[in-house]
Amino acid sequence: MLEQTMSNVKVVEGSEAVALAVKGCRPEVISAYPISPQTHIVEWLARMMANGEMDTEYVRVESEFSAASVISGSSAAGSRSYTASSSQGLLLMTEVLYCSAGMRLPFVITGVNRALSAPITIQIDHQDTISLRDSGVIQFYVESSQEVYDTHIAAFKIAEDPQILLPVMVCMDGWILTHSYERINFIEQEKIDSFLPPFRPANFLDVNNPKAWGSYSEENVLMEFKYSVQQAMQYGKKRITEIFAELARITGRDHGGLIEAYRTEDAEVILLAMGSVVGTIKEAVDELRSIGKKVGLVKIRCYRPFPHEDIWEAIKAAKVVAVMDANFSMGSEGALGMDLKSKLCGMRDTPLVFDFIAGLGGREINVKTVRRIVEKAEEMLNKGLPLSESYWVDLNPEILP
């Protein structure tokens, strides 16, 4: 165990934990536009800058589109860059994020999860960040503020790896994580500095040596460009695991690799989920285990690239996987459910997969909800019900029009 001194432990708001992680990574440019529930993060950063604690250019802009554009430019200029947004703000960034991934610009974004309009709401689910899953942006999801702090520090190193060079988004549930207070272990600045050396990309915008990003390409090369992003994602799985492990050695805190398998050994029913709901699920799994039920959990930490090899190792002996999706692809089903099923299709002796839509728009998920999901999964397993439609947990049919 590493020795803990009181000086690096403090109770802080989740948003402040993010801001302190970002500060520790010494970004050269930050550009952001406020939107609930992301606002506190950029307010904390602005405060730190105003207090002279950070040597960073803070560019105020009129929209999220511009925020993403500013950090694309600064990243291409060779500066470590950062932004944060939520919900509609992330949607407004979407065009720039696809371009940035294609141009291989390694900035970091905090994606503070909040549902999408309409109807307008500030309650949370994962629809906003899930809608960016195809963009080429690496996506992590976190359970706690400690994990969000640690993951941001790993995120810059992962983004800037010369074989990866992709934007990285750390997704955290709004309110539940951003606005609650948690005891955080901070990493000493010297340790961050030796873990994360200054950003020195091989290519950067330089008037003395002009280079161009995002030039026109046609049918003879575009497929290869797209494939090279997929190659970076595939390589990323190994590299992300290594970088998480390297950080864990420094901090003494191991949150897992691409996934965390929780009590999955001999489990018949395995829940698959990501985000802050995982804490509740662990509680439910412990309760169910204490009454002899063989239940486990796979928490996804890295959603893109999708870690199906690691998931398979954890679930292959189970009878059923109950996927909890806090998002929905209209006209189809939840994204996690689709991802998992597509990877299992064609394999032999796979567990059944049921997709549960839970927690949309902040709908509460407590231990009882998780127990109901497990019961429902067992019931469907016993009855052999068809798998093609998602099950909407706690849907109230009475109020449907």
Added chain:
Amino acid sequence: MKITIGGVVKGGTSLAYKTGSWRDQRPLIDLDLCKACGICEEVCPDNSVYAEDEIYYIDYEYCKGCGLCAHECPVDAIEMVLEEK
């Protein structure tokens, strides 16, 4: 030729991309009508109009035939004619 990570290339490579092959309409400047105002040079999206000693020319290696110059010329000195190849 290998592609580069992120498609980063030397600056100025658009010179190698001859957009003139796209053209199906060819702008022709009538120098008798031209007042040398320079509007066509300003509006051309491909930087294909240039002037030497106040005489305006079109660089057909890059002119893609969009017709903006003809549309904007205040004295209708530019005519778009069908490109024949």
